Amino acid sequence: MEKSKKIPKATIKRLSLYYRQLELLEFDGYRMVSSEKLAWLCQVNPAQVRKDLGYFGEFGIRGVGYDVRDLQREIKTILAVNRSWRMAIAGVGNLGSALLQHQNFPARGFHFVAAFDVDRDKIGMTLPSGLRVRDIRELRQVAEDLEVEIGVITTPPSVAQEVADLFLASHISALLNFSPTQIHVPDCCLVENIDFTIKLDILTYKLKHELDE
Amino acid sequence: MEKSKKIPKATIKRLSLYYRQLELLEFDGYRMVSSEKLAWLCQVNPAQVRKDLGYFGEFGIRGVGYDVRDLQREIKTILAVNRSWRMAIAGVGNLGSALLQHQNFPARGFHFVAAFDVDRDKIGMTLPSGLRVRDIRELRQVAEDLEVEIGVITTPPSVAQEVADLFLASHISALLNFSPTQIHVPDCCLVENIDFTIKLDILTYKLKHELDE
DNA sequence: CATTGTGAACTCATTCACAGCG
DNA sequence: CGCTGTGAATGAGTTCACAATG
Numbered sequence: 001m002e003k004s005k006k007i008p009k010a011t012i013k014r015l016s017l018y019y020r021q022l023e024l025l026e027f028d029g030y031r032m033v034s035s036e037k038l039a040w041l042c043q044v045n046p047a048q049v050r051k052d053l054g055y056f057g058e059f060g061i062r063g064v065g066y067d068v069r070d071l072q073r074e075i076k077t078i079l080a081v082n083r084s085w086r087m088a089i090a091g092v093g094n095l096g097s098a099l100l101q102h103q104n105f106p107a108r109g110f111h112f113v114a115a116f117d118v119d120r121d122k123i124g125m126t127l128p129s130g131l132r133v134r135d136i137r138e139l140r141q142v143a144e145d146l147e148v149e150i151g152v153i154t155t156p157p158s159v160a161q162e163v164a165d166l167f168l169a170s171h172i173s174a175l176l177n178f179s180p181t182q183i184h185v186p187d188c189c190l191v192e193n194i195d196f197t198i199k200l201d202i203l204t205y206k207l208k209h210e211l212d213e
Numbered sequence: 214m215e216k217s218k219k220i221p222k223a224t225i226k227r228l229s230l231y232y233r234q235l236e237l238l239e240f241d242g243y244r245m246v247s248s249e250k251l252a253w254l255c256q257v258n259p260a261q262v263r264k265d266l267g268y269f270g271e272f273g274i275r276g277v278g279y280d281v282r283d284l285q286r287e288i289k290t291i292l293a294v295n296r297s298w299r300m301a302i303a304g305v306g307n308l309g310s311a312l313l314q315h316q317n318f319p320a321r322g323f324h325f326v327a328a329f330d331v332d333r334d335k336i337g338m339t340l341p342s343g344l345r346v347r348d349i350r351e352l353r354q355v356a357e358d359l360e361v362e363i364g365v366i367t368t369p370p371s372v373a374q375e376v377a378d379l380f381l382a383s384h385i386s387a388l389l390n391f392s393p394t395q396i397h398v399p400d401c402c403l404v405e406n407i408d409f410t411i412k413l414d415i416l417t418y419k420l421k422h423e424l425d426e
Numbered sequence: 427c428a429t430t431g432t433g434a435a436c437t438c439a440t441t442c443a444c445a446g447c448g
Numbered sequence: 449c450g451c452t453g454t455g456a457a458t459g460a461g462t463t464c465a466c467a468a469t470g
Contacts, residue, residue, distance in 0.1 A: 008461055009415070016414040020393060034429065043395055047432095047463055054431055062430040062469045079414045080421035094311035099409075101307045104393065110413055150416060174416045176409075180233060180317065182256055190419050192412040196312075196389075199405040200323055201229040201292045202222070203363060203387045206403050208293035221439055247451065260441055260454095267453060275447045275452045428470100435464070442457070448450095 011052045015075050017042045018049065022072045034065040084109040087176075088148040090163045091155035092117040092125075092133050095178060099154065100127055113146045118159075136166070143170035150174045157181035164191075224265045228288050230255045231262065235285045247278040297322040300389075301361040303376045304368035305330040305338075305346050308391060312367065313340055326359045331372075349379070356383035363387045370394035377404075 021041045025033055039046040053059055053066075059074050060066045076082040087105075089096055092115050099105070100112055116136045117123060125133045134142060143151070143166075151167035153160050153175060160179035167175060174190040177183055180197050234254045238246055252259040266272050266279075272287050273279045289295040300318075302309055305328050312318070313325055329349045330336060338346045347355060356364070356379075364380035366373050366388060373392035380388060387403040390396055393410050 006460085010461070012415050012418050013411055015418075016408075016411040017395065019414075020410075021395070024394075036429085041395065043397070045463060046429095047465090048461095050429090050431060051462080058431070060430050063428045064470075065429065078418065080417040081414060085413075085417060094314045095308075098307035098311040102409075104410060105413075108410060108413075149420070150413070174420055176412060176416065181237075182230065182234070182254065184256070190416055190423070192416055194407065194409060194412055195229075196315075196407060197233075197317060197321060198226055198229040199389060199407055200298075200318075200321075200363070201232075201294060202225050203389065203403055203405055204293040204298060205225050205228075205291065207362070207387055210403070219438085223439070249451085258441060259451095260443090261439095263451090263453060264440080271453070273452050276450045277448075278451065429468105430470095431468080432466095433464105434466105435462105437462070438460085440457105440459070442455105444454095444456105446451105446453080448452095 005055070007055050011055060012079070014042065014044060014048070014052050015079060017044075018052070019072060019075045019079065019081075022068055022075070025068050026072065030068050032065045033068050033071075035060070038066070081109060084111055085150055086111060086113045086146065086148050087150040087152055088112065088114040088116065088139070088143050088146070088167075088172075089152040089154060090116045090136060090139060090167070091153065091179075092119075092122050092127075093154060096152075096154035097127070099152065099178075100129060100131065110150075112152075113148060114142050116142075136163070139163075139166045140170045143167065143172060148172055150176060152176045152178070153183070154178045218268070220268050224268060225292070227255065227257060227261070227265050228292060230257075231265075232285060232288045232292065232294075235281055235288070238281050239285065243281050245278045246281050246284075248273070251279070294322060297324055298363055299324060299326045299359065299361050300363040300365055301325065301327040301329065301352070301356050301359070301380075301385075302365040302367060303329045303349060303352065303380070304366065304392075305332075305335050305340075306367060309365075309367035310340070312365065312391075313342060313344065323363075325365075326361060327355055329355075349376070352376075352379045353383045356380065356385060361385055363389060366390045366392055366396070368392055 035046045035049040039049045056078050059071055089112055115131050115133050116139050117133050118136045122133045123135050151172045153163050155163050157179040160181050161183050164183040177193045180195045185191055248259045248262040252262045269291050272284050302325055328344050328346050329352050330346050331349045335346045336348050364385045366376050368376050370392040373394050374396050377396040390406045393408050398404055
């Protein structure tokens, strides 16, 4: 195993990618896979695959490749997705509702254990999942009581920071922010942003500039 | 202006970020902003802000800073978001519906001009926006007739590639893929992926490993 | 002997440090 | 004098190329 150097963030992203391709490979009946094939599926360089895995151990068999199922298990452990996680969501609008109903999350061990909103008409409502929408003012207390680990923000950007602060007060240490604004948190808290508009801006930029060259 | 070197992709991402902070600054009544302040708001290094802008021109006033409104306009032009764009969406499930209703898109000039699904119960349905859901089999023809520029994929991953191929057949050159799978397209087509599960995996990885150091 | 694992080379991106200028 | 603009220095991440090996 490579001496434990700093692991690029991009490596983690790709492990997640590899993992999903391995699931598909297993489903399709493959038992072994080479770095070349896995790389092709994920649209990366084969050396990249080997190096990424090399940060965490030696999982392959020289001259043969990687055992599809074993490698899945290894990556699951590395990413810590071999257990379940407790999430709470703030903002039960269109997007929030969509996430709450998303089959993919529970299937991967990510469970919403609470949902909050400010809207009086939504508070008290029971969601398709059986979860009851609570008043956002209960967030701090409830998130603490239910031992929520990941807070998901799907509010309008104007209140995203406020909501983040509520999550912080409940000692949550990870936030998934869907609002198109930057939220400021202390170093002890992790934040990942999912911002559609940035992706669209990248597309329009490239659409404009690819013609110009 | 810096000689036109290759522009880092990350620079484009940040321009999008800068732009939104500039909107907020204008809203709050600021007329000028320094690279230091803008950098703080976006959580990047001030030199980074100046270098990013430097790729495209000299927009600042030495000793003073940047004119909030002027810089907005410049970035809008660079990102090509100073015009409107025509989008079509495939997959009118929870997520698709949420995107179709999202206020932010039309506000920024991104307009859905068509929506497609395979589900017989959904086809023909009129959405809150007034848009009628069409049969996915019409995609190629309709996308071409309506001159769709950006295709949005919110189908289950199992059919994402098929749908991408339909979009390609209609000569679309940019795709926004929300399904958690890699889609393969020729070089002439741009793809941006928005994958929630990757972001969650990054959080769980870090949650596990931050404790270990 | 095909394919992994990995140091070394390379490419790309960020930050520094200061000259240039309003 | 303060803040921008940018070459040069540093740092991070990717790819190469080949030795190691099941």
